[in-house]
Amino acid sequence: MRAREEFSRYASQYGTHNVIQTKVAQRLVANTPDKPRRILDLGCGNGTLFSSIDWELESFVGVDFSAAMLEHHPISSQTELILGDFNDQKLFAQLVAFSFDRLYSASALQWADDLDGVFKSIYALNTPVSFAIFTSGTFKTLYETAGLSSILKSSDEVIGSANHHFDAQFEIVRYILEFDTVREMFRYIKRSGVSGGRRVLNFTQTKRLMESYPLNYLEFEVLFITTL
Ligand SMILES: C[S@@+](CC[C@H](N)C(=O)[O-])C[C@H]1O[C@@H](n2cnc3c(N)ncnc32)[C@H](O)[C@@H]1O
Structure with missing residues (x-):
């Protein structure tokens, strides 16, 4: 599984590249x-x-499918870390044994194979939720410059899906992150986990994109979903 390998590969550097x-x-x-x-x-x-x-x-129960990422998670007498995949029904069968006051997910659910299916499994846990999900405005100019469409869902698509399962409040927040050089910008994309390990351009295409990208910053779009 490519995304898991990519998160694990850069796990030790994630802490210094996860500004956003x-x-x-x-x-x-x-x-x-x-x-x-x-x-x-x-x-x-x-x-x-x-x-x-x-x-x-x-x-505090933390779930992640990357053992390397979990190795960097703080542990205390309250924490339990589970190596598990939210695309896998077996994880949710395991989670029903717990009682939670709130389910969080930050910057991860955009990588769900079937977001609607994951929302459905989460809904069955009958717990208030707080999600932050990266949406297609992320790297908007980068994709436009490369002539590609985003690999992420639009905020409208995610809201439509969330509305099937939750009575939620939505907020879209945009961030920018400035860089001194284009090279640093591209290194950030690789190491921060925001590309989810999907490599869509070959070396020559990447080089051309680096030369023509018109901004000294990257754009991020995040949808916040909260239920009471
Ligand atoms: C961008 S990081 C965000 C980490 C943390 N929530 C934060 O806010 O910094 C995305 C995390 O989601 C995990 N992840 C991605 N897909 C997953 C899946 N299907 N099941 C479990 N964890 C997954 C990755 O291993 C990675 O640790």
Whole structure:
């Protein structure tokens, strides 16, 4: 599975390349309408969300399909880390044994094979949710310059799917990240996990894109989904 290999390959560097994901996780936590004490985090990675929580917890279950990412997750007497795949029904069969006050997922669900199916499985856990999902405005100019369409779903598509399962509030937030050089920008894309390991351009196409990209920043678009 390509995405898992890619996240694992760069796991040790993720912490220094996740500038936007850190802002996203912090916003997701700050926007929580309550202070849930029993938390599930799907696609927990190296624990950015866990580290953003500033209230006392009873339990924190983090799920990720990359063992290398989990190795970097903080552990405490409250944390339980599960190596699992949210595309796999077996994970949700395991999770029904737990009780949660809120289910979080930050910067991970855009990689669901079948987002609607994952939403359905999450809905069955009968728990309030807070999701942040990268959508197709991410790398907008980069894709336009390369003459490609985004590999991510549009915010409208994700909202449409979420509306099937949740009575949720939606917020779209755009971020930019500036770089001194185009080379640094492309290195960031590779190491930050935002490309999910999908390599769509060959070497020559990448070189041409680096020469013609008109901005000194990257664009990100994130859809926040919250239920009460
Ligand atoms: C961009 S990182 C975000 C990590 C963390 N939530 C954060 O906010 O920094 C995406 C994470 O989702 C995990 N992930 C992607 N697809 C997954 C899947 N199908 N099941 C479980 N974890 C997955 C990756 O291994 C990675 O750790």
